[in-house]
Amino acid sequence: DTAVSQTPKYLVTQMGNDKSIKCEQNLGHDTMYWYKQDSKKFLKIMFSYNNKELIINETVPNRFSPKSPDKAHLNLHINSLELGDSAVYFCASSQGARDQPQHFGDGTRLSIL
Amino acid sequence: GENVEQHPSTLSVQEGDSAVIKCTYSDSASNYFPWYKQELGKGPQLIIDIRSNVGEKKDQRIAVTLNKTAKHFSLHITETQPEDSAVYFCAASISTGNQFYFGTGTSLTVIP
Numbered sequence: 001d002t003a004v005s006q007t008p009k010y011l012v013t014q015m016g017n018d019k020s021i022k023c024e025q026n027l028g029h030d031t032m033y034w035y036k037q038d039s040k041k042f043l044k045i046m047f048s049y050n051n052k053e054l055i056i057n058e059t060v061p062n063r064f065s066p067k068s069p070d071k072a073h074l075n076l077h078i079n080s081l082e083l084g085d086s087a088v089y090f091c092a093s094s095q096g097a098r099d100q101p102q103h104f105g106d107g108t109r110l111s112i113l
Numbered sequence: 114g115e116n117v118e119q120h121p122s123t124l125s126v127q128e129g130d131s132a133v134i135k136c137t138y139s140d141s142a143s144n145y146f147p148w149y150k151q152e153l154g155k156g157p158q159l160i161i162d163i164r165s166n167v168g169e170k171k172d173q174r175i176a177v178t179l180n181k182t183a184k185h186f187s188l189h190i191t192e193t194q195p196e197d198s199a200v201y202f203c204a205a206s207i208s209t210g211n212q213f214y215f216g217t218g219t220s221l222t223v224i225p
Contacts, residue, residue: 004156033212040217041151041200041217041220042215042217043157043215045212048211050211056211056212090156092156097211098145098206098208098209098210098211099145099164099206099208100145101147101159101162102147102159103159104149104156104157104158106154106156107154107155107156
């Protein structure tokens with residue numbers, strides 16, 4: 001009964017490939033996020049969706065495209081992967097986009113060869 | 114936008130001692146301050162939070178204090194145990210914004 005689940009947990013792939021990471025939450029939240037955590041552990045927000053609408057789109061290359069088919073899912077598709085994309089990607093959710101606790105998944109470790 | 118600074122970046126304490134992690138923020142409109150614990154291979158987990166209308170909050174061995182005037186807030190862990198070893202993040206949320214601004218993290222090691 002994991003609250004925020006991401007798949008896959010590990011993703012190893014070649015430079016130039018296209019890959020997707022899936023995220024699902026069963027908390028009934030209306031807002032979902034994608035974060036990138038680099039090797040220094042910095043957490044950087046990438047995207048946020050509230051009720052399937054994009055509300056935050058930080059400076060992220062347009063090779064990254066989030067898709068929210070419904071409030072419980074926010075998937076991340078990455079085109080033409082580059083070495084610098086290697087990181088841990090976290091999905092999170094909250095009820096409302098302001099002043100509310102965010103619940104994180106356990107991350108997807110992406111390694112680019 | 115908001116800027117959150119967190120200190121120290123690493124902290125080692127003996128088991129049973131207390132640990133204190135401090136964060137400062139820049140935007141006086143920030144009104145929600147959560148703290149997260151991240152264990153190896155896991156996502157950040159909320160351990161305690163505080164809102165701007167409260168000066169202190171306690172939950173068993175952990176407590177958070179907030180000084181709105183000075184724009185800083187701190188996490189206090191008493192009677193530390195080896196399982197407290199993790200990376201801790203503070204964050205701030207602006208009442209008119211849509212996101213958290215995270216600190217840079219503190220790697221806490223509790224030495225048995």
